[in-house]
Amino acid sequence: MTQASTTTTELAPERVDMEAERLVRIGLSRVIEPGDPAALSAFQDLDVIEAWQRLRSGAAGMERWSARVAEVDPERDLERARSAGARFVIPGDDEWPAQVEVLADAGQQSRQGGVPFGLWVRGAANLRQVLERSVAIVGARACSSYGEHAAAELAAGMADNDVTVVSGGAYGIDAAAHRGAMAGSGVTVAVLACGVDVCYPKSNTALFDRIAEEGLLVSELPPACSPTKLRFLARNRLIAAATTGTIVVEAAVRSGALNTAGWAEQCGRPVLAVPGPITSRMSEGVHLLVRERNAVLVTSVADILEAISPMGHRLTPYPHAPAEPTDGLDLELRRTLDAVPVLRPAAADRIATTAGLDVDTVRECLETLEQADLVEYLETGWRLSPNHRRALGGP
Structure with a gap:
């Protein structure tokens, strides 16, 4: 039976416990901002049930969340999700991507770390399966035609090699990566800083609808939530943790893409950098990653496959010029x-x-x-x- 059609009275006891935990996690996802460092500190030694009980008890130190706790209705959020064709995936579900649990240790509290309480997912694909072999492609919103072309071509190449392309659904490099993957008949996942039923930016509505049909829309935030700057930053950690590597295509020195690259480093994932013209400000951040942060310079699909594959697999042949008749002459x-x-x-x-x-x-x-x-x-x-x-x- 599907989650939407099954009542708790029809479920086995362990399943009832899991569904009860699901509602608790929905409540926590509505009350606590993704990666909130204050919450990480306050509930550090508690499981989700204990954390929820403490929030609802009105105990000292819980005041910052009291207004939201009073308005929480997990069943209503589930109904909203179902209306949008979405579901809430938690640890223990077949779809749960266990690699995101690296966020329990990765990063620092000041950088909005922490494992998501659950993930809201819109689309028919299995989240765990599509993320098993995946890369993130991120970069500037105000990208150049070169950057847009590079992102689309690399994404299409990843799709041709059965690698899922993950990005943030924004303008520029993100949108080019999603479109490139779908042009290559591959799967793409957009990780959002808003609810999966909210289209932001609005002009990407058609793109989001197509991603939901052919891939997945994913968010930590419950339905109807709007994006904020801090939610974008928290979203970046999820993109980095969910994938096997992060590719940066065009990024200024101050860029959200570099924030994602930083999270990839913290999660122990390879950071890959696509070089640009030395005259381009949009590539300054990318070149900085190579020069000072040990990012791997990549210029082809083969380079990326080598970087994300187990050591010794998918090795890129050393480039050689065509043989000349004079080669080998003494x-x-x-x-x-x-x-x-x-x-x-x-x-x-x-x-x-x-x-x-x-x-x-x-x-x-x-x-x-x-x-x-x-x-x-x-x-x-x-x-x-x-x-x-x-x-x-x-x-």
């Missing part, structure tokens, strides 16, 4: 070839003088070079062969 052959005229033939003794070698050595070298189709002999002397001239861009 020093005397090279000196002789360099001394051979391009068009006007020269005698062997003249070539020997130019090459700085004796005539007998040059004659032997010329015969070897002729066999390799690098030079040809005419009645008036030696010159480069037609094939070698064309290889050098000559007539």
Whole structure:
């Protein structure tokens, strides 16, 4: 039975306990801001049931949350979610992505750490499964055409390799990454700083609807919640923790994308940086990651796959220039070839003088070079062969 159609009286005792815990976690997600450092401190040694009971008791130190506690209605939030085609996933559910629990230790309280009480999910895909092999692609909202193109191409490449693309649903790099993944017929996940039933920014409504159809919309915040600056920052930690690596495509020195990269570092995930023009302010933050924070510079899908795969897997071949006919020639052959005229033939003794070698050595070298189709002999002397001239861009 689905969660929407099952009553607690029909459930086994352990399932009833889990559904009761689900309601508690919904209440906590409505009362406590994501990653609230005060809550992390106040409830540090308590489980969620104990934390909820303490909140509702009105005990000393709970005043900051009292107004919200009085208005909490978990059943109403569940109904809102169901109306929007969403659900609330908690630890113990098949869909729960256990990797986000790294947030219990990652970061500092002042940086809004902490494991989510649960995740509101809109879309048909299984959250745990789609995040098992995933990367985050983040970057500037006011991106350049270069950045937008790079994000879309890399996202499409990830999709072609069955890697889920995760981003924040914002303008610029985020939207390009989501669209690129879907263009590659892949799965994409948008992690929001608002409720999964709220479209922000509004002009991305069509994009969010398509993501909900083909991928997932995810948030810590209950339905109808609006975004705030601090909620965006808290959202960044979830993007970093949920994925196997974070790719930054264009980011100024002060950028939310760098905040996500910082969380990836704290979570022990690789940070990957796509280089940009040295004249671009939008790439200053990216270059800073490479220069001072040990980010891995990536320029292709192959680079990314190597970085997020287990050590020794998906290794990127070292780039090599195309083989040249002159590769492997020893020093005397090279000196002789360099001394051979391009068009006007020269005698062997003249070539020997130019090459700085004796005539007998040059004659032997010329015969070897002729066999390799690098030079040809005419009645008036030696010159480069037609094939070698064309290889050098000559007539």
